[in-house]
Amino acid sequence: MPVYSLIIINKAGGLIYQREFQPGLLKLSTNDYLVLAGTFHGIHAITRSITPKIPNLSTPSTSTTPNPSSSSTPSHHASASTATSTILSPSSTSTPGGGGSQTPTAATPSPHPSSSSSWSYPNPSVPVSGLETLETEKFRLTCFQTLTGTKFLLFTDPAMPNVEGVMRSVYELYADYVMKNPFYQLEMPVRCEGFDRGLGGFLRGRA
Amino acid sequence: MTVYSFYIFDRHAECIYKRRWLPRPASITSKSSQPVSDTPTVANGLTSVSGPSTRSQEDDAKLIFGTVFSLRNMVRKLGGEDDNFITYRTSQYKLHYYETPTNIKFVMLTDTKSPNMRVALQQIYINLYVEYVVKNPLSPVEHPGGVGVNNELFEQSLEQFVVRSY
Numbered sequence: 113m114p115v116y117s118l119i120i121i122n123k124a125g126g127l128i129y130q131r132e133f134q135p136g137l138l139k140l141s142t143n144d145y146l147v148l149a150g151t152f153h154g155i156h157a158i159t160r161s162i163t164p165k166i167p168n169l170s171t172p173s174t175s176t177t178p179n180p181s182s183s184s185t186p187s188h189h190a191s192a193s194t195a196t197s198t199i200l201s202p203s204s205t206s207t208p209g210g211g212g213s214q215t216p217t218a219a220t221p222s223p224h225p226s227s228s229s230s231w232s233y234p235n236p237s238v239p240v241s242g243l244e245t246l247e248t249e250k251f252r253l254t255c256f257q258t259l260t261g262t263k264f265l266l267f268t269d270p271a272m273p274n275v276e277g278v279m280r281s282v283y284e285l286y287a288d289y290v291m292k293n294p295f296y297q298l299e300m301p302v303r304c305e306g307f308d309r310g311l312g313g314f315l316r317g318r319a
Numbered sequence: 320m321t322v323y324s325f326y327i328f329d330r331h332a333e334c335i336y337k338r339r340w341l342p343r344p345a346s347i348t349s350k351s352s353q354p355v356s357d358t359p360t361v362a363n364g365l366t367s368v369s370g371p372s373t374r375s376q377e378d379d380a381k382l383i384f385g386t387v388f389s390l391r392n393m394v395r396k397l398g399g400e401d402d403n404f405i406t407y408r409t410s411q412y413k414l415h416y417y418e419t420p421t422n423i424k425f426v427m428l429t430d431t432k433s434p435n436m437r438v439a440l441q442q443i444y445i446n447l448y449v450e451y452v453v454k455n456p457l458s459p460v461e462h463p464g465g466v467g468v469n470n471e472l473f474e475q476s477l478e479q480f481v482v483r484s485y
Contacts, residue, residue, distance in 0.1 A: 137397045148393060155389050162382050163411045164323040164428055167341065234323070234411050234430055241410040246390065248405055250398040267397070 115315045116251060116267040118282065119145070122299045123261030125153030129302040133315045137251060137267060156242035156255065156263065163240055165231040245275075254279060278318070285310040322481050323412060323428040326380055327448070327468065330422035332388070334380040335462040336469065340481065387416050387426055405437055417441055423448075439484070447476050 116136040120129035127149035132139075140148065233240055246253040247270060254275045256264045264282060268275055289307035290296055296304060327336040387404070394404040406415045413433055417425045417440035425440040451473040452458055458467035 138399055140396065144396070148396070151389055151393060155386055155393075158382055158386050159407065159409055159414075162379060162386065163409065234321075238410045243407050244409050246394075246404070246407040248394045248398055248402050250402045 114269055115272070115278065115318060116269070118267070118311065118315070119149060119265040120286070120302065121149045121153055121263040121265065124299065125150045126299070128300065131308070131311065133312075136269075152255075152265065153263070156257075158242075160240055160242035163233055166234055168230045168232055256283065258283070278315075281314060282311065285314065320433040321430045322433075323430070325428075325477070325481070326383055326424075326426040328380075328384050328387075328424040328426070329462060331461075332384060333463065334377070334384065335465045337376065337380050338474075338477070339376075383414075383426055383428075384424075387414070387424060391416070391418070406435065415440060417444065419444055439480075443477065443480060447473055447480065451476065 114134035114136060116134050117130070117132040119127065122128045127146050130142075130145050242257065243255055245255070250270070251267050252270045252272070252275070254266045254268065256266075256279045258264075264279060264286075266275060266279055266282065268278075285307060286302075289310055290302050290304050293304050293306070296302070322340055324337065324339040326334055326338075329335045390407065391404045394402050403418070404416055406413060408414075408431055411431065413429050413431050415427045415429065415433075415436040417437055419425075423444070425444060427436055427440060429436060448468075451470060452462075452468050455467065455470065458470070462468050
């Protein structure tokens, strides 16, 4: 159950660490890895902002959409579109910040007091995140974002169990050998021998 | 398991069909209940939804297309040309992706607990899209603005497929 490679992206989207542990993925040039890091950084933000927003169904006045007739015939565009706009307006008006950083529970005040406004995320108990795992036919990508915005990307075999635990150990190694290194400059590429050695010992042993 | 929305993109990167489902209220979850679908329609030609919104549904579709397109390219770069991006998950939702050999892309957003929906998307393509859109003699070859995809038979059977199975 191999770990193919590890990529670390700083909070600005720059690649600061890339290392391959097992063959399995195609080799890219350094430039391509830089592009990949930047692209992933952008996609990560977008996947967070396209989180579906669920209109709250607790207010029966607005949520019971005015289509008592059959719902799938495309014949009543007028009523449907009005229903859509009333439902969608809270979500659309609450996003001009664009950062997607607002919490769903903060019930952003709506300019339409009539449609007592609110939407919530599908899992309100969990903070909104960007892409966490991605699966393809050949590998699985697990992304872990630290509180400070650094992203750890672990490429593993799709069948590998307990990637979370591996990720946690990688993060611990990073904290021990990179963040505690007095010569490491924040946000700059990681060139710490101890980190390399620790990772090699830990991840190669799991092949 | 809940299905939030469903999109079809053609090979010109245009969204030719999109549909959103609201979660049913927990009290009436009987399978026979009328599904609460907020946009029964959705042909792209309808621009009446705009209102004061900063990001309309069309923009959402574009963002979703951009995301799956970039991820697909990224995956192909790393896994090789024959690798395929299947699904990704965030803490809030899961996106499933299926691409036909003719580059039609099917995207479905569901809740995080859903199983792999690749087979379901494939079935939608084979049993619904091919049957009711491709084999429809009145349907154009390309579907600019969703023309030909938004026929009643396709919409109804999609509705049934999603509501019945999930």
